[in-house]
Amino acid sequence: MLLAAFAAADDLTDGMATVGPGEFHSVIPEGKEDAAIEVPVFQLDQRPVTNVEFLDFIKAHPRWQRSNAVQLFVDTSYLSHWATAIELGPDVDAEQPVINVSWFAATAYCEALGARLPRWYEWEFAAAADRTHADARDDPLWRQQILNWYATPGSKSLSLVGQRAANFYGVYDLHGLVWEWVDDFNALLVADDNREQGGADKIKFCGAGAISMERKEDYAVLMRVALLSSLEAAYTTQNLGFRCAADLSEGSL
Amino acid sequence: MKTRCLYATVFVLTMSIGAFGNASELPQTSIYHLDVRLTDQHGTTHSLDTYRGHPIIISMFYATCPNVCPVLISTIQRMERKLPADELAKLRVILVSVDPENDTPEILGQVAARHRIDLDRWKLARAIPQDVRKIAAVLGVKYRKLPDGGFSHTSVLTLIDTEGVVRAHSAKIPGIDDSFFQAISGIMMPASDQK
Numbered sequence: 001m002l003l004a005a006f007a008a009a010d011d012l013t014d015g016m017a018t019v020g021p022g023e024f025h026s027v028i029p030e031g032k033e034d035a036a037i038e039v040p041v042f043q044l045d046q047r048p049v050t051n052v053e054f055l056d057f058i059k060a061h062p063r064w065q066r067s068n069a070v071q072l073f074v075d076t077s078y079l080s081h082w083a084t085a086i087e088l089g090p091d092v093d094a095e096q097p098v099i100n101v102s103w104f105a106a107t108a109y110c111e112a113l114g115a116r117l118p119r120w121y122e123w124e125f126a127a128a129a130d131r132t133h134a135d136a137r138d139d140p141l142w143r144q145q146i147l148n149w150y151a152t153p154g155s156k157s158l159s160l161v162g163q164r165a166a167n168f169y170g171v172y173d174l175h176g177l178v179w180e181w182v183d184d185f186n187a188l189l190v191a192d193d194n195r196e197q198g199g200a201d202k203i204k205f206c207g208a209g210a211i212s213m214e215r216k217e218d219y220a221v222l223m224r225v226a227l228l229s230s231l232e233a234a235y236t237t238q239n240l241g242f243r244c245a246a247d248l249s250e251g252s253l
Numbered sequence: 254m255k256t257r258c259l260y261a262t263v264f265v266l267t268m269s270i271g272a273f274g275n276a277s278e279l280p281q282t283s284i285y286h287l288d289v290r291l292t293d294q295h296g297t298t299h300s301l302d303t304y305r306g307h308p309i310i311i312s313m314f315y316a317t318c319p320n321v322c323p324v325l326i327s328t329i330q331r332m333e334r335k336l337p338a339d340e341l342a343k344l345r346v347i348l349v350s351v352d353p354e355n356d357t358p359e360i361l362g363q364v365a366a367r368h369r370i371d372l373d374r375w376k377l378a379r380a381i382p383q384d385v386r387k388i389a390a391v392l393g394v395k396y397r398k399l400p401d402g403g404f405s406h407t408s409v410l411t412l413i414d415t416e417g418v419v420r421a422h423s424a425k426i427p428g429i430d431d432s433f434f435q436a437i438s439g440i441m442m443p444a445s446d447q448k
Binding site: 030035071072073104111116184187233 | 284400
């Protein structure tokens with residue numbers, strides 16, 4: 001019953017924006033040359049997943065409650081900001097983005113909705129937009145706004161989702177609120193020549209810089225890559241949340 | 254709208270019994286909690302715990318990989334030749350492809366034949382892309398598709414015990430990592446000696 005209720009309340013494409021198709025130059029090109037990346041059309045949650053949405057999920061899927069989730073999938077700080085395993089408590093706002101979630105937990109949430117986590121190129125493509133342009137990354141003013149967020153002390157309590165202006169696609173909070181998991185976080189920072197013998201040891205111990213970083217002026221996005229590449233799938237942190245994505249299927253508009 | 258709701262509901266019900274396992278008897282860190290499907294070189298589908306009860310070397314590779322992957326296979330085989338016969342008989346090996354699009358059971362079978370792999374104890378497997386990501390996640394493997402169709406990936410051997418708990422990693426290829434090799438024999442010891 002709970003499972004069905006959860007699904008019915010969260011129809012897959014409710015709250016999702018259509019992004020793309022398009023092509024752009026990523027901070028991490030696929031190959032050695034800075035060739036454009038093609039991004040097929042997809043759907044992306046307009047807002048990061050909130051505490052209350054994640055609470056609904058763990059009520060329907062008790063194995064993901066912090067008291068039940070196995071250590072393979074979550075570390076010890078998983079959902080530690082909540083008062084109990086099934087209550088947010090007075091210090092947590094239902095409409096704040098959920099944090100302290102692992103990649104496994106985030107993936108399970110999205111899969112339960114028939115969705116998935118966005119891939120890095122999808123996330124980066126969507127996050128290149130400001131309010132009025134699909135790609136605002138060459139605007140120094142906009143870049144500075146994003147950097148200002150990184151300069152803000154992390155101790156301030158998290159804002160609620162969707163409080164700032166939506167971007168070109170109608171998506172909120174890609175910058176300025178939390179870091180976000182991507183599906184292929186473990187595809188970041190692998191050397192192109194790792195198929196060569198001897199590359200394996202190197203990548204194991206010095207991943208940073210292994211793939212070529214382009215668009216060096218995009219510090220903010222490069223910081224995301226650096227952060228995501230340093231994570232393991234069971235890790236949770238107090239400024240890392242997620243949102244879901246989905247392929248755009250026939251008839252879902 | 255109705256159709257999509259129904260679809261989502263069916264999907265949730267499917268995923269809830271499918272995506273993440275719930276074997277309560279397993280240790281907390283057992284990779285067998287991950288409920289994924291492996292299709293081997295014969296086209297037969299297995300769960301990840303198909304070799305539960307055996308020590309297993311598990312790694313990721315892809316068939317058209319020019320250098321590292323053949324060395325990875327030969328490194329495992331070199332370790333196998335150093336094992337006593339009774340321990341070798343217990344050891345199992347699973348290689349999961351990061352290239353499920355191209356690595357069909359036929360292709361995987363050709364790799365096995367080329368390397369004279371003992372298919373009584375080894376499985377070369379592919380999985381759906383979502384499952385490949387999850388397997389890489391529990392093994393700590395990074396992989397990335399390249400524009401030329403190849404992949405870059407970390408070449409790590411992982412040793413797991415009879416209950417799916419990771420006991421050792423080795424990135425030392427082609428050499429044999431002594432502590433990794435000794436850990437294989439360590440798992441073989443009678444349970445009374447392990448605790």
